[in-house]
Amino acid sequence: MKRDMLIYSAILIIALLLYFAVPKPIAFSPTVSYIVIVLIAVALIYIFIRTIQGKYVGRRIVFLFVGIAVVLPFFMTVTQPIRLSPEVKMVYDAIMKLKPGSKVLASFDYDPPSAPELQPMAETFFRLCIERDLKVIIMGLWPQGPQQAEMALRKTMTFPEAASKNYKYGVDYVNLGFQTGNEFVIQRMGSDFKSMFPNDYYGTPYDSLPLVRNVKNFSNIDYSFNLSAGYPGTVEWVQVAVDRYGLQMGTGNTAVQATSMYPYLRAGQLIGLLGGLNGAAEFEKACNKLGKGTKFMVSQSFSHVIVIAFIIIGNAAFFLGEKKKREKE
Amino acid sequence: MRREIPLIITAVVGIFFVLQYFIPHPPFNQLNGWFSDWFSIIGACAIWLGALNLIRISADKIYRRREDWGYAIIIIISFLLITIIGFWEGNAFRDSGTGFDWLYRFIYTPLSATMFALLAFFVASASYRAFRARNLEATLLLLAAFFVMLGRVPVGDALAGIFHVPESILPSSIATWIMNFINTAGQRAILIGIALGIVSTSLRIILGIERSYLGGE
Amino acid sequence: MQIFGLWVAAFFTLGIISFLYKDNPWYKVCESIFVGISAGYWFVTLFWDNIYSLFYLGVAERGNYSLYVGAVLGLMMLLRLIPQIGWISRWPLAFVVGATAGLYIINYFASNIMVQVENTLTPLFADAFNQPTFSASVYNSIGNIVVAVGTFTGLVYFFFSKEHKGFMGGMAKIGIWTIMITFGASFGYTVMSRMSLLIGRMDFIFGDWLQLIK
Numbered sequence: 094m095k096r097d098m099l100i101y102s103a104i105l106i107i108a109l110l111l112y113f114a115v116p117k118p119i120a121f122s123p124t125v126s127y128i129v130i131v132l133i134a135v136a137l138i139y140i141f142i143r144t145i146q147g148k149y150v151g152r153r154i155v156f157l158f159v160g161i162a163v164v165l166p167f168f169m170t171v172t173q174p175i176r177l178s179p180e181v182k183m184v185y186d187a188i189m190k191l192k193p194g195s196k197v198l199a200s201f202d203y204d205p206p207s208a209p210e211l212q213p214m215a216e217t218f219f220r221l222c223i224e225r226d227l228k229v230i231i232m233g234l235w236p237q238g239p240q241q242a243e244m245a246l247r248k249t250m251t252f253p254e255a256a257s258k259n260y261k262y263g264v265d266y267v268n269l270g271f272q273t274g275n276e277f278v279i280q281r282m283g284s285d286f287k288s289m290f291p292n293d294y295y296g297t298p299y300d301s302l303p304l305v306r307n308v309k310n311f312s313n314i315d316y317s318f319n320l321s322a323g324y325p326g327t328v329e330w331v332q333v334a335v336d337r338y339g340l341q342m343g344t345g346n347t348a349v350q351a352t353s354m355y356p357y358l359r360a361g362q363l364i365g366l367l368g369g370l371n372g373a374a375e376f377e378k379a380c381n382k383l384g385k386g387t388k389f390m391v392s393q394s395f396s397h398v399i400v401i402a403f404i405i406i407g408n409a410a411f412f413l414g415e416k417k418k419r420e421k422e
Numbered sequence: 423m424r425r426e427i428p429l430i431i432t433a434v435v436g437i438f439f440v441l442q443y444f445i446p447h448p449p450f451n452q453l454n455g456w457f458s459d460w461f462s463i464i465g466a467c468a469i470w471l472g473a474l475n476l477i478r479i480s481a482d483k484i485y486r487r488r489e490d491w492g493y494a495i496i497i498i499i500s501f502l503l504i505t506i507i508g509f510w511e512g513n514a515f516r517d518s519g520t521g522f523d524w525l526y527r528f529i530y531t532p533l534s535a536t537m538f539a540l541l542a543f544f545v546a547s548a549s550y551r552a553f554r555a556r557n558l559e560a561t562l563l564l565l566a567a568f569f570v571m572l573g574r575v576p577v578g579d580a581l582a583g584i585f586h587v588p589e590s591i592l593p594s595s596i597a598t599w600i601m602n603f604i605n606t607a608g609q610r611a612i613l614i615g616i617a618l619g620i621v622s623t624s625l626r627i628i629l630g631i632e633r634s635y636l637g638g639e
Numbered sequence: 640m641q642i643f644g645l646w647v648a649a650f651f652t653l654g655i656i657s658f659l660y661k662d663n664p665w666y667k668v669c670e671s672i673f674v675g676i677s678a679g680y681w682f683v684t685l686f687w688d689n690i691y692s693l694f695y696l697g698v699a700e701r702g703n704y705s706l707y708v709g710a711v712l713g714l715m716m717l718l719r720l721i722p723q724i725g726w727i728s729r730w731p732l733a734f735v736v737g738a739t740a741g742l743y744i745i746n747y748f749a750s751n752i753m754v755q756v757e758n759t760l761t762p763l764f765a766d767a768f769n770q771p772t773f774s775a776s777v778y779n780s781i782g783n784i785v786v787a788v789g790t791f792t793g794l795v796y797f798f799f800s801k802e803h804k805g806f807m808g809g810m811a812k813i814g815i816w817t818i819m820i821t822f823g824a825s826f827g828y829t830v831m832s833r834m835s836l837l838i839g840r841m842d843f844i845f846g847d848w849l850q851l852i853k
Contacts, residue, residue, distance in 0.1 A: 097663050104653060111849050118853040155550050156543045156659050163542075163834065163841050167852045173576035176594050179602075205531040206538035209839025210832065236684040240516055240526060247518070271688050273469070274462035276742060281458040284446075288455055289462075291701065292692050296513040332746040336754065337443075348832035352825045355601060356610040359786070360758035362750065369828060370835035371574045389838045394577035396542070396834040401571055403550035404564070411554050424726050428733035435734055439741025459693065460709030461738050464731045466689035467713030471728075473678040474720060493671040500675030501682075508683030515687060522683065528644035529651060530680055533673035535840055536655035542837035543659055545830055559819045566823025571830055600824055603782040607789025608821025610755050611814065614790070615797040617751035624740035624747075635736050636729055 119168045126169040133161065137402050144410040155403060162399040166391040173390060175378045180358055184343040184365030185379040187316055188218075193226035195315035196308065198340075200330065201231065201238030203322035207347045208241060211320045213373040213386035214345040215245035218318055221380045223255045223265075228304055230314070232269040232290065234278060234325040239270050239294050263302045270294035275325035279333040283310055310338070316364075317342040327354060331362045345372060429630045436628035477501060504530075566600055573597025649848045652840055759790045789817035 121129065136158075140150050191197070199218065203211050222229050233239040246266075249255050260266060269290040272278045281289045286308055287299045300306055307313065317340050321327040327344045334340040341364055346354055348369025357363045367376050370393055373386030435457065442450040480494035488494075507521040515522040555561040572578035578593030589595065626632035654669035694710055697703040712731040719728035761767075763783045765774045775783065795807065796814030803811040846852040 094664075097665075100660070101665060104657075108649070108653075108849075111851065115849075115851065117850050119851045120853050149551070152547045152551075153659070155547045159543050159546045159834075159837070160841075163837050164845060167842070167845055173580055175576050176579060178594070178598050205535045206836060208531070208535065209842075210835045236681065236688065237526075240523075243516075243518070244527075270692075271684065272462060272693065273465040273685060273689050274458060275465070276746065277458040277461045277738070280742070281455060284451060284455065288459070289693075291696060294516070296692075329746075332750040336746075336750045348828040348835065349825075352601070352605055352821070352828050353609050353613070355606040356613050356755055356758075357750075359602070359606050360754050362754060369574075369831045370838070371831060385842075389835070389842070390576055392838045392841075393831065393834055394575040396546075396838070397571045397575050397830065398577060400546050400549050400830050400834075401568060403546060404553050404568070407550045407553060408555055408564075411556075424729065428729040431730060431733040432737035432740070435737030436741035436744075439738055440744055443745045456705045456708070457738060459697070459703075459706055460712055461735065462689060463694055463706065463709035463713045464716055464735055466685040467716040467731070468735070469681050469685055471717055471719055473682045474717070476674070476678050478720065490667070493667055496668060496671035497675040497678075500672045501679040502675075504676050504679035505682055508679070509686070513687055513691065515683065524640065524644060525676065526680070528648045529672065530676050532648040532652045532840075532843065533655060533669060534677065535836065536652045537670075537673065539833075539836040539840040540655065540658060542833040545833045549830070559815060562816055562819040563823040563826070566820040567827040567830075568823075570824045570827030574827065574831055597827075599782070600820065603785040604789060604817060604820045605824040607786045608793055608817045608824075610759065610786070610790045611793025611797065611818065612821070613751050614755055614794060617747040617755075620743050620747045621752070624744045627736060627740040628744075635732065 120170060121168050123170055126171055129165055129169070133158075133165075133399075137399075137406070141406045141409065144406050145413050147410070147414065149410070158399050158403075159396060162395040163392045166395045169391060171391055173394060175374050175387065175390065177375050177379055178372075180366040180368070181372055181375040181379060182365075184318070184345075184367055184376065185221075187341070187343050187364045188221055188225065188227070188318075191225065191227055191315055194228060196228045196230060196304075196313060197222060198230045198232070198311075198314045198317040199242070200317070200319045200321075201233040201242045202235045202326040203241060203320055203347070204235055204237035205241070207322035209385075209389070210347050210370050210373065211322065211345055212241065212245055213370070213384050213389075214367050214376060215242065215320055216248050216384055217373065217377050217380055217382050217386070218320075218345075219245055219249040220252060220255055220382050220384075223249065223258050223260050226258075229266040230269065230305060230308065231266065231294075233271040234275060234329070235322075236271045238320075239268050242268060243294075263297075264304055267302050267304050268294035269299075269305070276329040276333050279325075279329060280337075283333065283338045285310060311340045312338075314340060319344045321345070321350065322347045323350060326350070327357075327363070331357050335362050343367075345376075348372075425633070425636060428636055429633070433628055433630060436624070440628075473501070566604075569593055569596045569600060573600075645848050649844060652844060656840075755790075759787055761787075763787065788813065793817050 140154070143150060188197075201215070219229070231239060231242045233242070250260075269286070270293055272289050274281070274289075278289050286305065290299055292298055293302060311334055317330070317334065319327050319330050319342060321330075321344060327346060327350070330340075330342060330344075335342050343365035344354065344363055345367035346369070348371070351366060351368030351372070354363060354366050354368075358366050367373060370386055370389055373384075374390045377384050377386045438450075438453065438457065442454045446454075477498060480497045483494040484491050484498075504522065504525050507525065508515045511520050511522055514520065516526075517523065553564060553567075555564045572581075573593035573595070574597050578597075582592050623632060627635070651669050651672070654665045657663055658666045694706050697706045712734060715727045716731040717728075719725045761783065762770070762775075764772050764780050766779065773780075792810045792814035794814070795810040796803075796818065801807055842852070
């Protein structure tokens with residue numbers, strides 16, 4: 094307990110120092126950035142040598158490297174070219190094909206833990222919709238979804254090009270809120286949106302909202318974009334709205350879930366897929382609207398390299414160990 | 423009464439939902455609407471049940487002074503705090519600037535997001551200690567992971583660029599190919615396999631062969 | 640309130656991260672608050688979005704009296720809290736299970752079996768049936784073969800009613816290779832996902848809170 098209190102105090106002091114004493118913001122020059130990279134590489138080589146000597150490093154050292162790989166790139170001035178994958182371009186093309194005034198249904202089926210991956214997609218999606226004068230109908234099969242949508246909209250409106258458009262609630266976009274029932278909600282929407290969302294997120298009756306007053310069901314929707322982190326999510330939308338009611342749909346998924354979406358993509362059930370933070374960065378590039386997806390890609394790259402390095406180190410040690418064992422035998 | 427009626431309800435409702443797909447006309451579409459509404463209300467009550475049960479278990483822990491009962495008090499206090507604020511603020515409880523919104527942004531969001539973010543550390547540690555190319559299958563798994571991890575971030579192509587690797591075999595191209603073809607094939611086999619399992623289990627439930635969801639007694 | 644909120648959020652973020660060092664009281668406090676707050680969050684949200692908006696307003700303003708049946712079933716579900724009459728909750732449970740089973744039969748059969756099989760049984764060397772042979776690019780043709788063979792052999796691997804020997808064994812072997820590569824890709828994406836979440840939290844700590852990031 095005494096030791097715990099000491100550690101807590103140390104954390105508090107470091108936090109206070111970083112908050113009040115360190116000049117803000119911190120930015121490494123390219124030279125410093127490369128020196129940092131070389132130092133990390135040297136440290137990894139040292140771990141490699143120790144591991145092949147049979148001395149595995151503790152898990153806290155691995156944790157430390159992961160932390161460094163994620164945090165240090167925030168301060169580096171390194172740029173990386175991002176290549177567009179076909180599935181991301183499909184989402185962009187589908188939205189660009191829509192005429193101004195088209196109605197887009199956006200279902201936000203995720204919660205804060207998945208926000209780092211999906212929130213940048215949501216922000217870029219809103220920026221593109223506002224730029225293209227598309228009408229957006231927001232809803233969620235997760236209770237936190239519509240709240241995440243509100244946060245993304247608030248962020249979007251801080252961009253001058255979006256703020257200047259005078260995008261009005263009720264006329265240009267609405268937030269229908271959340272409803273329980275998972276795929277049953279989607280199925281019910283197939284015949285009547287209003288029955289599932291008699292009031293919007295703010296308690297306004299459905300018929301009082303000019304944008305959705307004449308929206309009866311999916312046949313009045315031109316395109317749908319789903320942001321999903323699990324169940325209920327893209328799979329349920331495909332099964333009910335796409336396959337049964339013929340909705341045109343693109344999706345943004347957490348990377349964990351994205352791999353299982355490829356069969357639907359190939360079968361044409363999905364028109365485009367943004368997978369994880371990389372998908373968000375590619376989408377930002379396609380739309381030419383740089384945001385957090387692009388900003389985080391350097392940290393993402395570094396963290397992947399660290400994991401790959403640890404896999405290589407672990408395997409090298411394993412094979413050298415096996416070889417030694419065989420030699421002894 | 424305790425088992426027969428639930429079995430009848432399951433069969434009738436299950437058969438109804440199969441039929442309504444084929445006959446999306448009156449009275450099936452009307453009934454479909456009713457059933458979906460009921461499902462939604464029951465779903466909400468089921469989640470309420472979970473929340474209330476949590477409070478009951480926590481209260482019991484405090485009452486009996488079980489190990490770590492102090493943390494049970496924290497659970498109850500935080501539950502009551504957000505619940506009282508949420509009810510007090512009325513229907514507009516989520517509006518920007520409300521207490522509920524503050525709790526969501528500054529307590530719920532960091533706690534839930536960080537809880538899941540911790541997994542990053544453990545996945546890296548596991549990769550170091552357990553991810554071994556012991557045989558052909560494990561090597562294939564490892565190689566696929568390697569190309570996807572490298573190909574899905576810009577650094578992969580940047581590193582390959584140093585060695586003037588042709589575009590068609592850049593890590594990003596290989597990752598795209600793996601994802602669009604081999605991954606699609608594997609995922610599709612899994613998808614069809616799971617779907618067959620779900621369809622057969624659903625049939626067993628509707629026909630009353632599978633009854634485990636009713637519990638004991 | 641905003642700055643205070645950031646400090647509170649930072650306190651909780653660091654509290655959860657402290658678990659990396661070891662299980663400790665700070666983490667446990669954060670964990671308990673998380674449990675209580677999320678239960679309360681669902682409780683409140685479901686009340687306003689469902690019980691109030693769908694049920695209460697549905698009956699009071701729209702005259703949809705069929706909702707009473709849903710409410711009764713919902714109450715029956717809550718009776719599980721009283722052990723003596725908890726068995727009544729089996730009725731709404733049976734309703735939910737039956738509805739889900741009925742819907743799943745159709746949904747999974749149509750979307751995950753029919754469409755997927757149909758999309759696998761496509762020409763290997765052309766992009767569509769009405770296209771001439773070898774009209775597809777080499778890239779797509781190889782891809783088509785991989786998808787067809789991979790899906791079929793993957794399914795053979797999952798078919799346990801016959802021993803995986805001889806021709807069947809060979810097919811199952813290709814199937815397991817396909818599935819292993821799939822799992823490898825999934826692992827790669829899982830790493831990507833987990834790292835993204837951590838990046839999000841670190842961005843909060845060093846950006847939103849400490850404001851050290853440009």
